[in-house]
Amino acid sequence: MTTTRDDALALDAADPLAPLREQFVLPDGVIYLDGNSLGVLPRATPGRVREVVEAEWGQGLIRSWNDAxxxxxxxxxxxxxxxxxxxxxxxxxxxxxxxxxxxxxxxxxxxxxxxxxxxxxxxxxxxxxxxxxxxxxxxxxxxxxxxxxxxxxxxxxxxxxxxxxxxxxxxxxxxxxxxxxxxxxxxxxxxxxxxxxxxxxxxxxxxxxxxxxxxxxxxxxxxxxxxxxxxxxxxxxxxxxxxxxxxxxxxxxxxxxxxxxxxxxxxxxxxxxxxxxxxxxxxxxxxxxxxxxxxxxxAAEPLGGIAALRAKSLALTQLFIGHVEALCPQLELASPRDDAARGSQACFAHPSMAYPVVQALIARGVIGDFRAPDILRFGFTPLYTRFVDAWDAAAHLHAVLAGGEWRRPEFNRRQAVT
Ligand SMILES: Cc1ncc(COP(=O)(O)O)c(C=O)c1O
Incomplete structure (x- = not known):
């Protein structure tokens, strides 16, 4: 198990997929663990959509069905x-x-x-x-x-x-x-x-x-x-x-x-x-x-493609699961421990406080989500998630639980999208 933040930073420094993160717009101060619900904005997208709107639609008009x-x-x-x-x-x-x-x-x-x-x-x-x-x-x-x-x-x-x-x-x-x-x-x-x-x-x-x-x-x-x-x-x-x-x-x-x-x-x-x-x-x-x-x-194809992404995703979820289990014994692992049976997410269950804990994490900039009735869900997208993100997210989770932050009334009001 990776035990220190420096270990996580070392894994990032040695990660051949790390440059792929540059493809994305990632807001400062955010650890995004919800790419399994809504992926992150690629840097290329606004320019391409603008081109389609302004040039292909604006200038090309209906001709673009053929010409573009x-x-x-x-x-x-x-x-x-x-x-x-x-x-x-x-x-x-x-x-x-x-x-x-x-x-x-x-x-x-x-x-x-x-x-x-x-x-x-x-x-x-x-x-x-x-x-x-x-x-x-x-x-x-x-x-x-x-x-x-x-x-x-x-x-x-x-x-x-x-x-x-x-x-x-x-x-x-x-x-x-x-x-x-x-x-x-x-x-x-x-x-x-x-x-x-x-x-x-x-x-x-x-x-x-x-x-x-x-x-x-x-x-x-x-x-x-x-x-x-x-x-x-x-x-x-x-x-x-x-x-x-x-x-x-x-x-x-x-x-x-x-x-x-x-x-x-x-x-x-x-x-x-x-x-x-x-x-x-x-x-x-x-x-x-x-x-x-x-x-x-x-873009990952020259770097090993899906097989390389999968290997990193497993390493990320292993690190996160290990760290959360060490720090937060009140949460129960809801994802398979067996790598072969686990997708690219790591989820924990708690019978009563899953929703407010997720809300408290979001307030700290650690974005996962809640799935009724009792799941804290964290998606790991190896294109842009770093090992240090997994380490820090687990530390934030521990802090939210240890300090009772999740009890605050604003974290207990259920929003339309959870
Ligand atoms: C497994 C699965 N199937 C289907 C859907 C529904 O997709 P849509 O709302 O785009 O039809 C979702 C949405 O999250 C999903 O997770």
Whole structure:
């Protein structure tokens, strides 16, 4: 375990990824441990968005759809994200939100899984999955019939993959605890049971290694505003294995997913491949910002890419966990201790004071978040988080607890976003 602040500073001095931090605007006096919720602003983004607004929109006007390549940006940014999750060029597009993309792929997966096996109607997922995933599944199943089967522990998944299971719907890295599934093993198990798998990569893309092709996965969606640093409300991404991509007309049949949008035909003909998962006009300003964000992650490629980021992320969470456990015995580790099962976050639980402690930390400039009912959540983005940040954050946490700072009334008033 790293025991002194100087040890942490020495790790930073020896860190080959340290220069990547220069890509970001980081406010003075802030230790940002919430990049798993909203990534940090890349330095390149304001200039690029200004260029899109002033030159491409302001001067180019509608010509920019062709001249500036706006119309192909969902595919071009999609190809870049594909490099981070093991998708091949032309297989992944940026579109809509994670929630909406989930609706599209879950519809497709349910239709495909029940082909020739009409009794396969159910979706198996975890009660701890991100709520939007469960809500979307619930709504779809209300229309189609079939049950949403929720398990309470990862070990309970396999027994539920029976002849009624159409789709296994999982989030790779749990939003609350950071627990990470074995994506390849669970995909294999679902296939052996005759089911398809939908993976939510919201807390994975840009943070942990994912190889969708090597895992032979079926469908995946993910988020642009977390580890991809695309900015608040950045568009999301959707990937479908090429063996499925042409087989289903996803239900949101919009003109951007048409084979020839500018023929303006009255009837829908889906584009081939992943392009049919596009729906409406892409949000260009947000896409341009996401492009800059994805570039900040790709900038790690010459330095070892995702494997190097993962190694640093594990070292950061190890340091933080070790230090917090040594200083704050009243908190219980809620993330897996096993590196292989932990994403890029480190979370602790406390039954009553988790929320005010997080608020007191934020007042000190240490920004993590609270996830109901009892989780203090800290995300570690190795692109810009330093070892000394992990060390200092643990020291602040100790100070907040030891001094009773969290008891102050202003830290106990619940805000809309926690
Ligand atoms: C795992 C997971 N899935 C889905 C979502 C929802 O994403 P969106 O609100 O962009 O649709 C989130 C948002 O935080 C998430 O963490």
């Amino acid at each position: 390549g706006w119309i192909t940006l969902p595919q071009r940014v999609g190809d870049k994200i594909g490099r981070l999750v093991g998708a091949r060029p032309g297989e992944l597009v940026v579109a809509d939100s994670t929630s909406v993309n989930l609706f599209k792929v879950l519809s497709a997966a349910l239709a495909l899984a029940s082909e020739g096996e009409p009794q396969r109607l159910d979706v198996v997922s975890e009660r701890s999955n991100f709520p939007t995933d469960l809500y979307i599944a619930e709504a779809l199943l209300r229309e189609r019939g079939g049950r949403l089967v929720l398990v309470d522990a990862p070990e309970a998944i396999l027994p539920r993959l029976d002849g009624h299971c159409a789709v296994l719907l999982l989030t790779h890295v749990n939003y609350r605890t950071g627990r990470m599934h074995d994506l390849a093993a669970l995909t294999r198990a679902a296939h052996e049971a005759g089911a398809l798998v939908v993976w939510d990569l919201a807390h994975s893309a840009g943070a942990v290694p994912v190889d969708l092709h090597a895992a032979n996965a079926d469908f995946a969606v993910g988020c642009g505003y977390k580890y991809l640093n695309g900015g608040p409300g950045a568009p999301a991404f959707v990937w479908v294995h090429p063996r499925h991509a042409d087989r289903f007309r996803q239900p949101l049949a919009g003109w951007m997913g048409h084979a020839s949008p500018f023929e303006f035909e009255p009837g829908y003909r889906p584009a081939s491949g992943i392009a049919r998962y596009l729906v409406g006009t892409p949000p260009l300003l947000s896409l341009a910002a996401l492009d800059c964000g994805v570039d900040t992650v790709l």
